[in-house]
Structures are given as structure tokens and as C-alpha cells.
Amino acid sequence: MASADAALSIADVIATERDALGKQGHTSEGSIAVGVTPSTPKNPADARVTRMLSRDPDAFAVITGREEDWRFTPLARLHGLHDGTAAPTGVLEVTVTGAPVETIGPDHPLVGSALTPVDKAAALALRDFKEGQLVTLDGELAEPVVLSFRGTGQVSYGHVVVDAKPFAKAVVVLEHTGQALHSGNVEVLVGDGADVTLVSLQEWDDSSVHLSAQAAVVGRDARFTSVVVSLGGDLVRLNPTVTYAGPGGSAEFLGLAFADAGQHLEHRLFVDHEARNCRSRVTYKTAVQGEGAHTVWIGDVLIRAAAEGTDTYELNRNLLLTPDARADSVPNLEIETGEIAGAGHASATGRFDDEQLFYLQSRGITADEARRIVVLGFFTEILQQIGVPSLEERLITAIENELGTAAQVPA
């Protein structure tokens, strides 16, 4: 149990900022729980410590939508991907460039080595996928490894394992296009001293559904960067998570989503600090535009009792381009040790900045073009942090295409 003194010193290092600008900002009250233990969670619904994990789908109760984890997700639009009633009818087409890839099944020894499902949907995909891909990374790769997945109308389960050997350095890109109801998990093993960037790019057709738990285990003094770009699909729900296998690891989560009318794009992150002296940074930005456009960002960070010297910060910014769109943001921080280097989160949901619009317009740029430039800039800020110029350009082009096809914002 943390003493009152320890709690006080922790409170000193936590910098929390919450500025819900604008009335449509649905920034839920996040939480910082200090000194929670498994037997006395401050808020049982949110406490990560007590979460059940299993590879067996039958160990989980049927998802009803009332669970904390599922309360934002419109279950009907999953078409049974979450409860096993959507039987797989095929697999996504896959094209691989940059490295040899091995096809694997659920019985491969690396499957389940980074991910133990936290819900029935992930457990079903893990048990029943037919064709998965194993990417083995060794040494330093100059070019990104690209796995391009394309849906052609099927219900599919998939699985990707990225196994980065110690001191490997590489960028792996997972592209998703076409039409599919797809549930596929991703596991990333980042060996000691390795440096892996995993990009998950969602450019699905409008009616696609995509569920994916993306679990990484970061080795001693290793670096992991997760870049998530969600632009297309009717419903996308990703669960990026990280645990640390040894001290000195660093994980960076960069994410952006642009939801048009009717789109639901949900990102639930979980950073589990158990090793000492590890670092995590989460930066997610979303923009929503049009009736029924909805983004959800959940950022759970758990600093376990053993995780002394942890340094973590989460940031979520949401831009409401029209009043009929919605963005939910819930940061949660559970801290079980007093000996941390830093911990905090910030979340803000706001309207379009009229002063930026005026500034650009006063230079002759039309209102529509000015909005496009500002939204692109809002996202570019994140892409500028990736540090791989060719990748930045490629992702900026993807966003430009999306903004070009999005219905114009009414003035």
C-alpha cells in the first residue's frame, strides 16, 4: 500500500490538463488512481490490474455493450465479429514487399507470445484464423517491410507476428484496403536493443469493419513505435497495447483518425509498465466531420508497483469540424508506486480555430482550402514525429486523399 506521503509526492509529478473547448466536446472525465491495489481498485470498471485475460473465447461472457470496454462501440455494426456468429468465409489478399514472410497457423509457437486476449473478439480471431503472417526481422533493414492486405468482400480472421531479433532495426507497414469484415490480431516481439516501427494504415472501403488487438512486448533497452492511421471503414476498433520485458524500454504511440459522416473509429490503448525505467509516450489526434462521425480514444496506463523510474505521458487532441460529429476521450492512469520519473496526461476536444481560418483566408486562400490546410497541419504535426521521411510523405498523401474525398465542411 502506498503511504499518504508517497501519494502526495506522486501528485506533485502528475501534470494533468483538461480543457474541453466547445460544447460538442465529449471529453469524459479521465482518472488518475494512485496507490490502487488489485484488492482495492478505485474504479473497478476501469482498473486494468483486475482485467481477465484468456486465449479461450469461451472463458469470456457474451459482449452486451454495457461493459466499460464496449460502451462506445455500436455492436450491431460488427455483424457478429465479436460473438462468433460471423463465420469466416475467406482470407484477405496479401502482398508482401521488403522481406520474406512465412505463413503460419494458430498452433505456431510464437502465436500468443505477446498477446493474451482481453476480450472474446480477439480470442476468437486468435483461435480460428486460417492464414497468418510471420515477419522475422534481423539486422538493419533500409527499406520498410510492407504487408498490403486487401478485402474482396469476405468475412476473415487474420494474424500477424513481427519477430524482431535483438538489435534489429526496421519499419513494418500493414496496409488495409478494400471491403471486408475483418478481425485480425498483431503481435510484435521487440528483442533486446531492437528498434521497430509498426504502421497500421486503415484505408478500407466505406462498409468495412476491422477489429484488431495489436500487442507489443518491448525488450531491454529496445524501442517500439506504433503508428496508427485510420481513415476508411464503417467501423474500426484497434487495441494497441505494450508491455516491457526488461528495463530501459521505450514505446511511442502515434495515432491519427479522420472520421466522416457515419464512421466509427475507436482506438483503445493500454500501456502496462511493470519493468523498471521504461518510457511511454502516447499522442493521438482525431478529426470528426459530419453526422454520426465518431472517434473514441481510450488511453489506459498502468504503472505497477515494480515499475520504478517510469516516465509516461499521454496526449489526445480532437478536432470537431461540424457540431453533429462526436469525439470521446478517456485517459486513465493507475499508479502503484511512488518512485516514478513522470506521469501525466492531457486531453482536449475543440472546435475548429476560427483565427487560423481567418489568417489563411486573409492571404487569399478560400475557406474550404484553408480548412483542408489546417486539418492537414493538425495531423502533419504527428507525422513529423515519425522520423522516417519517406513514410511521412506517404502518410501525408493518404490523408490528403482522404481530405480531398471527404464532403466539404459547410461554412
Add this chain to the structure above:
Amino acid sequence: MAVLEIRDLHVSVEDKQILAGVNLTIRAGETHAIMGPNGSGKSTLAYSVAGHPKYTITSGTVTLDGEDVLAMSVDERARAGLFLAMQYPVEVPGVTVSNFLRSAATAVRGEAPKLRLWVKEQKQAMTALEMDPAFASRNVNEGFSGGEKKRHEILQLELLKPKIAILDETDSGLDVDALRVVSEGVNRVHATGETGTLLITHYTRILKYIVPDFVHVFVAGRIVEEGGKELADELEANGYAKYLAADAADAADAAGAAPDAAGAAGAALSRPLPV
């Protein structure tokens, strides 16, 4: 020859009247300076002409070469040849200076400048303003110092070559060298003879570099006195006290109160006087 005509302009912000009948004519090749106390409405005039949505025009007209400026959107005004260098330039995260400048030049000129020529043009303009080339790849105004923001405004002035340029306190916050560099930029644009300039300022020091043809004293939402550049020196020496007192007396008259000196002085003193 371009001419901007402002006639009897009344403007309010959130139902509070700020401009109370401004009359001003600016022709290409002329330089006008407006001086006036804090809060008198100088920026309001600048923003109203540029079309900022916060300001409501309650009466009056603004025309550029006879065209109704008030009927135009903000971007139409800029493309018609109006330019406002802002007192507080806005940060635009994630948008680089070079992308921003090229978008603006494309909009104002009606076609995208050829990339190779544009790179050269931008570089030359930056060199003339003694700006580090690194600014081109930084995000617009993000982390810029006050003086750097003002240089960036004048950089845009030089690249966009407007018919009428309104410079709202471009000189505030500039060190002596920056003041000279920025003034030289304004003078280069002036030297073409194609641009009329309205310079809003609190200080005569910029008027040593940029010589105004006309100086206007702006008090309580309108121009209360006009003169040549000697008027600026007089203002620097004596401040705005006599204009404020006269304005208070006018207000008292308008309210039907006894126009006695004591009342006017009392009203005048209830306003913060410039120091």
C-alpha cells in the same frame, strides 16, 4: 491607381460600438500613419476592412477601386488586393512557412507560381529580410519570437504585393536592427508606387524610416485630427490628453449634460491616459 475609400464606418463588437464613423481615403503610393491610444479601435478598423467575422459593420461603406469590399468574403478581399499584417499573427501547427506562402501566392496570383522560380523568389525575399532560410521549413509562427513573427508578416507583404497594405503595429516589439530591416521591406513595396500603406503605430521611431504623407489621430473610434508627419512628433511630446478631453466634452454634449469644463475634465480622467 488603386484607391481604398472608407466612408462613415460604424462597427460594433458584441453589440458594443467601437468605430463611430471613420472616414479615410488611401491611394496607391501614399503612406498613412494612424496613432491613437490603446483601445481606441485601430485594430478594429484594420480587422473590419480585412473582414474578420467578429466585427459587425452597422453602417458605412468600404470600397476598393469602387468595388464594395464589405460584400466580399475575407479571401475575396485579399485576392482583390487588400493585405493586413497582423498585430498578433496566428500560429498554424503542422503547416510549414513554405507551404503556407506558396498557397497564399497561388491564391492571390490566380495560378501556382512555377516551382523553380518560386523557390528563388521566396529565398530572395527571405534574404532581403535577413531571415534564416530554416524558417521556410518551420511551422507558421509556431515558436517564432515576436520580432520573427513581424518579419514573417512583411515577408508575405513583399511576396503578395497588395494594392493596399494595412500594417497593425508591425513595429511593436522589434529591436533596432529588426525595425530597420522591416522598414526597408515596407519601403521596397512602397517604392513600386503600386501599394498604398496604412501604418498603425504607437511610436514615432518607425516614422524615421518610413516617412508618412499623412498622420491621423484616432480617438474613441474615429479620426479626430489629420496632419503631416510633424503631427506625430507633437503627439509624442504631448500625448492624447487634449483629444481625449475634447472627445469627453463631445460625449457630454451628446448626452445633453451641461458642457462645463469640470464635467469634461472629470469624464476625461475616468479614462486611462496614455503614459
